[in-house]
Amino acid sequence: MSLVAFESVAIGYAEHLVQQQLTFDIAIGEVCCLLGANGCGKTTLIRSLLGHLPLLGGDILLQQRSISAWSQRELAKWLAYVPQAHDGPFAFSVLDMVLMGRSAHLSVFASPSQQERQQALALLEQLGIAHLAQRLYPSLSGGERQLVLIARALQQQPQLLIMDEPAASLDFGHQIGLLEQVRQLKQAGMTVLMSTHHPLHARAIADRVVLMSPQTGVQQGTAAEMLTGQRLAALYKVREADIRHHLGIDG
Amino acid sequence: MTLRATTITLVGLLLASLLLAISVGKFPLSLTDLSQLLWGDATSVNHSASVVFWQIRLPRVLAALLIGAALAAAGTAYQGMFRNPLVSPDILGVSAGAGAGASLAILLGLSMAGIQLFAFAGGLMVVALVCVIAQFTRRQDPVLSLVLIGIAVGTLCGAFISLIKVLADPYTELPSITFWLLGGLNTITVADLSTAAPLLLIGILPLWLLRWRMNLLSLPDDEARAMGVNVTQLRWVLIVAATLVTASAVSIAGIIGWVGLVVPHICRIMTGANNVRLLPCAMAVGAILLLVTDTMARTISHVELPLGILTAMIGAPFFLLLLMRRERL
Numbered sequence: 233m234s235l236v237a238f239e240s241v242a243i244g245y246a247e248h249l250v251q252q253q254l255t256f257d258i259a260i261g262e263v264c265c266l267l268g269a270n271g272c273g274k275t276t277l278i279r280s281l282l283g284h285l286p287l288l289g290g291d292i293l294l295q296q297r298s299i300s301a302w303s304q305r306e307l308a309k310w311l312a313y314v315p316q317a318h319d320g321p322f323a324f325s326v327l328d329m330v331l332m333g334r335s336a337h338l339s340v341f342a343s344p345s346q347q348e349r350q351q352a353l354a355l356l357e358q359l360g361i362a363h364l365a366q367r368l369y370p371s372l373s374g375g376e377r378q379l380v381l382i383a384r385a386l387q388q389q390p391q392l393l394i395m396d397e398p399a400a401s402l403d404f405g406h407q408i409g410l411l412e413q414v415r416q417l418k419q420a421g422m423t424v425l426m427s428t429h430h431p432l433h434a435r436a437i438a439d440r441v442v443l444m445s446p447q448t449g450v451q452q453g454t455a456a457e458m459l460t461g462q463r464l465a466a467l468y469k470v471r472e473a474d475i476r477h478h479l480g481i482d483g
Numbered sequence: 484m485t486l487r488a489t490t491i492t493l494v495g496l497l498l499a500s501l502l503l504a505i506s507v508g509k510f511p512l513s514l515t516d517l518s519q520l521l522w523g524d525a526t527s528v529n530h531s532a533s534v535v536f537w538q539i540r541l542p543r544v545l546a547a548l549l550i551g552a553a554l555a556a557a558g559t560a561y562q563g564m565f566r567n568p569l570v571s572p573d574i575l576g577v578s579a580g581a582g583a584g585a586s587l588a589i590l591l592g593l594s595m596a597g598i599q600l601f602a603f604a605g606g607l608m609v610v611a612l613v614c615v616i617a618q619f620t621r622r623q624d625p626v627l628s629l630v631l632i633g634i635a636v637g638t639l640c641g642a643f644i645s646l647i648k649v650l651a652d653p654y655t656e657l658p659s660i661t662f663w664l665l666g667g668l669n670t671i672t673v674a675d676l677s678t679a680a681p682l683l684l685i686g687i688l689p690l691w692l693l694r695w696r697m698n699l700l701s702l703p704d705d706e707a708r709a710m711g712v713n714v715t716q717l718r719w720v721l722i723v724a725a726t727l728v729t730a731s732a733v734s735i736a737g738i739i740g741w742v743g744l745v746v747p748h749i750c751r752i753m754t755g756a757n758n759v760r761l762l763p764c765a766m767a768v769g770a771i772l773l774l775v776t777d778t779m780a781r782t783i784s785h786v787e788l789p790l791g792i793l794t795a796m797i798g799a800p801f802f803l804l805l806l807m808r809r810e811r812l
Contacts, residue, residue: 282709308711321566322756336711343695
């Protein structure tokens with residue numbers, strides 16, 4: 233059953249159409265990867281889905297209901313956003329950072345309860361970073377920060393986890409660790425939408441792959457269908473032989 | 484330091500500085516005097532001690548307490564919501580606007596109440612102007628453009644103040660303008676306190692109640708929004724509250740700089756960045772700082788020193804020390 237449905241969606245900014253005729257579904261429990269060259273609209277798509285950018289056409293349905301009909305607060309109980317790891321302006325502790333994920337569930341004047349602190353600690357435990365709870369977020373490495381931001385998103389108790397190039401600033405070991413985390417989340421029943429620069433990441437975890445290209449529009453299918461030398465060569469505007477050579481992809 | 488140790492230390496220091504500020508002065512009040520004034524038989528109390536305590540010392544000490552806490556709270560809120568540790572309560576031009584209003588009132592020869600009213604109105608008008616202009620700069624980063632507009636409009640007010648100084652009578656009006664701009668609590672009366680205190684408290688209340696949610700404004704707007712926070716609305720509520728606090732403080736005490744900038748930094752070292760603990764800590768430290776500096780202002784020399792000079796002389800070097808000590812503010 234589909235959790236989110238994109239119906240002929242056009243995304244972009246008032247004076248600049250980025251991509252149109254986006255039509256695809258994200259089914260409950262699957263990992264969906266967005267692939268495309270720089271500037272093809274992956275981030276724009278994510279911002280539109282989160283309700284931060286108005287759509288230029290079509291509609292996005294969450295649970296069969298138009299995204300524009302959801303309040304920001306309701307939406308935050310369904311969709312959680314994992315940004316790329318950043319510095320953060322002030323030195324919040326890891327635990328405080330994770331607890332911020334509760335804001336949609338708390339009344340305006342409330343702050344997180346003892347029970348919610350326990351939940352946050354359990355999430356850190358689950359992600360294997362319980363020992364970082366009292367550390368200051370800016371003092372962590374990129375890989376650790378990314379895990380904290382995932383814990384914060386999970387603290388929202390969402391139905392869909394949206395990750396914007398989560399592996400972009402990570403070293404090779406942390407990239408593998410991250411993909412492993414995503415795989416485990418999927419096993420626990422989470423639905424994931426992830427944009428990535430790396431076709432191999434999509435091949436490792438994706439149930440569904442969406443290719444976004446300004447020329448050929450949007451194509452979608454299983455990882456095996458989409459991640460062919462021919463399609464990737466067209467997507468990134470390189471020769472097919474080079475793709476095969478670098479990625480070792482057949483067909 | 485643990486949270487409990489910090490709390491006990493701060494409460495202890497606050498009580499000590501309160502007691503110090505009440506008892507020390509041109510007319511010293513001993514502990515015996517104080518207990519008689521507060522709990523003793525009214526007839527047995529020295530009349531002048533009673534006047535000094537109720538009419539002069541107590542209003543002044545309460546004003547220092549309240550204004551110190553208020554400026555520190557406003558500074559904490561502004562730094563958090565503008566994601567910038569170099570921001571202070573007058574960042575949107577409140578103090579500059581209040582200064583311009585007060586200078587104009589002095590030039591026009593208005594009474595003390597008139598000066599306060601003009602200062603208050605000037606501060607609020609400048610912030611309103613900054614916010615209106617911000618509506619026309621939607622293409623820029625909203626936080627950065629608010630701060631830049633504040634600086635530009637503040638400079639404009641500075642020019643206006645200089646113009647008024649040129650026009651003012653150099654023997655009567657000019658000294659009053661200069662002293663008003665330097666800030667001080669020497670003219671505080673019971674009446675001033677009873678008008679400003681409710682406004683200060685009304686402004687502090689939303690900052691206090693929303694302090695956990697304030698944390699989320701330190702994140703990039705898109706992230707906070709994705710966590711269900713109405714970023715724009717929350718930021719406006721906090722701006723209005725912090726502005727009300729600053730304008731009320733400036734209207735009765737003049738421009739007291741540095742408290743709102745330095746105190747949140749000191750406290751971030753003590754309690755961390757979480758506003759649930761940071762805001763109460765900043766309010767306590769702000770109150771202590773102003774109680775102590777105001778006591779110094781009226782005791783270290785035979786003439787009363789303007790408070791603004793002292794807070795700047797303590798605040799600026801302290802700030803530089805913090806910058807050198809810490810890798811990150």
